[in-house]
Amino acid sequence: MQHFDQELAALKEKLLTMASKAEAAVNNAIKALVDRDDDLARSVKEEDNGIDQLEIEVDEMAIGLLSKAPLASDLRLIAVAMKISHDLERVGDEATTISRRAVELSQEPQLKPYIDIPRMAKMALEMLDDALDAFVNANPEKARAVIPRDKEVDALNRQLHRELSSYMVEKPTTITRCLNLMVISKSLERIADHATNVAEEVVYLYEAKDIRHTGKGQASREG
Amino acid sequence: MQHFDQELAALKEKLLTMASKAEAAVNNAIKALVDRDDDLARSVKEEDNGIDQLEIEVDEMAIGLLSKAPLASDLRLIAVAMKISHDLERVGDEATTISRRAVELSQEPQLKPYIDIPRMAKMALEMLDDALDAFVNANPEKARAVIPRDKEVDALNRQLHRELSSYMVEKPTTITRCLNLMVISKSLERIADHATNVAEEVVYLYEAKDIRHTGKGQASREG
Numbered sequence: 320m321q322h323f324d325q326e327l328a329a330l331k332e333k334l335l336t337m338a339s340k341a342e343a344a345v346n347n348a349i350k351a352l353v354d355r356d357d358d359l360a361r362s363v364k365e366e367d368n369g370i371d372q373l374e375i376e377v378d379e380m381a382i383g384l385l386s387k388a389p390l391a392s393d394l395r396l397i398a399v400a401m402k403i404s405h406d407l408e409r410v411g412d413e414a415t416t417i418s419r420r421a422v423e424l425s426q427e428p429q430l431k432p433y434i435d436i437p438r439m440a441k442m443a444l445e446m447l448d449d450a451l452d453a454f455v456n457a458n459p460e461k462a463r464a465v466i467p468r469d470k471e472v473d474a475l476n477r478q479l480h481r482e483l484s485s486y487m488v489e490k491p492t493t494i495t496r497c498l499n500l501m502v503i504s505k506s507l508e509r510i511a512d513h514a515t516n517v518a519e520e521v522v523y524l525y526e527a528k529d530i531r532h533t534g535k536g537q538a539s540r541e542g
Numbered sequence: 543m544q545h546f547d548q549e550l551a552a553l554k555e556k557l558l559t560m561a562s563k564a565e566a567a568v569n570n571a572i573k574a575l576v577d578r579d580d581d582l583a584r585s586v587k588e589e590d591n592g593i594d595q596l597e598i599e600v601d602e603m604a605i606g607l608l609s610k611a612p613l614a615s616d617l618r619l620i621a622v623a624m625k626i627s628h629d630l631e632r633v634g635d636e637a638t639t640i641s642r643r644a645v646e647l648s649q650e651p652q653l654k655p656y657i658d659i660p661r662m663a664k665m666a667l668e669m670l671d672d673a674l675d676a677f678v679n680a681n682p683e684k685a686r687a688v689i690p691r692d693k694e695v696d697a698l699n700r701q702l703h704r705e706l707s708s709y710m711v712e713k714p715t716t717i718t719r720c721l722n723l724m725v726i727s728k729s730l731e732r733i734a735d736h737a738t739n740v741a742e743e744v745v746y747l748y749e750a751k752d753i754r755h756t757g758k759g760q761a762s763r764e765g
Binding site: 385 | 609618625
């Protein structure tokens with residue numbers, strides 16, 4: 320049993336490694352955008368490969384552990400770990416999307432100073448951080464507090480979308496740049512959705528009731 | 543043991559119910575777009591609630607089964623079923639996105655006849671169908687054949703994106719409509735990504751080697 324607990328701790332550890340890599344990828348993608356640093360943007364794609372690899376490792380560890388899990392609560396925890404790793408993998412994908420668009424944007428003059436986008440990134444990553452902290456420390460209250468913050472990121476994304484739409488109408492020469500910024504804003508909104516998913520999984524795990532899709536706790540996936 | 547097999551069959555059955563609801567939601571969203579039928583578009587949101595509920599049920603069944611699974615291969619199958627249900631839930635979300643944009647589009651004159659969008663929808667749904675069929679019939683070859691088709695959908699999305707971008711530049715009054723069509727095209731591209739995820743999971747399940755993220759089998763998530 321002690322051996323099982325050690326393996327479970329190792330699984331959590333690997334998930335945290337994956338999370339810190341995913342968060343670093345997002346931070347680097349945003350830094351590449353703001354600093355117009357194409358080399359940094361390209362390095363994000365490399366980082367993403369490492370995150371993908373970690374998802375495979377987490378899944379393998381999880382499947383190995385499932386067959387030895389002594390308690391139903393362990394099974395639930397392992398299943399949730401697999402779901403979280405999938406969300407983190409998608410966060411890495413979004414970072415790659417952002418960095419690709421950053422490279423495109425650095426080929427033209429900058430449209431305006433970036434203020435809202437770094438702010439959205441910070442909000443989304445703090446949500447993810449708190450959700451993972453809640454997972455590791457078995458703290459469903461903390462996870463629950465993450466969920467409503469998704470609305471703020473959604474609102475920022477909508478606001479930015481409106482601003483960029485008007486801008487395009489006024490100055491059609493900016494259309495390509497505006498579209499790239501819209502994609503980046505949308506990616507950040509999706510990262511916040513993933514953080515919300517993780518938070519919902521953590522509440523579900525430790526309170527053993529499912530708050531997903533109830534409207535109350537749900538990450539409204541905006542399109 | 544017979545009881546376990548029955549429960550496993552019920553899990554697969556529920557997953558197929560979920561899949562047919564997700565596919566119907568996408569079809570209805572596209573039909574609502576083409577026919578400019580707002581009532582049908584709004585009904586997609588209702589359908590999506592049913593899909594969300596099924597994800598919760600699949601998870602509950604899967605967790606219940608995990609504790610009784612006699613073989614490692616059963617554990618793997620149950621874990622994959624949970625992943626597939628999550629992909630199907632996201633397909634339902636994309637259908638809701640499409641239907642929301644369809645309602646916005648029907649408030650303005652139609653930009654042009656929709657040809658590529660229904661074609662993309664058809665391709666993406668056929669991929670999903672084949673991937674699920676491969677899951678149920680334990681057919682990794684069939685699943686493997688799904689994966690390269692993702693590139694065709696990606697290419698169509700890129701082409702449509704280019705066309706719509708040029709259109710916006712030429713006629714800025716069409717910007718709102720073009721943006722809505724871009725979102726719909728992107729949603730379909732994501733549905734094909736989910737189908738590819740399912741296909742990769744099925745190959746992994748039945749060939750017990752992981753082809754995700756190898757570049758060869760990977761769904762290139764474009765952004």
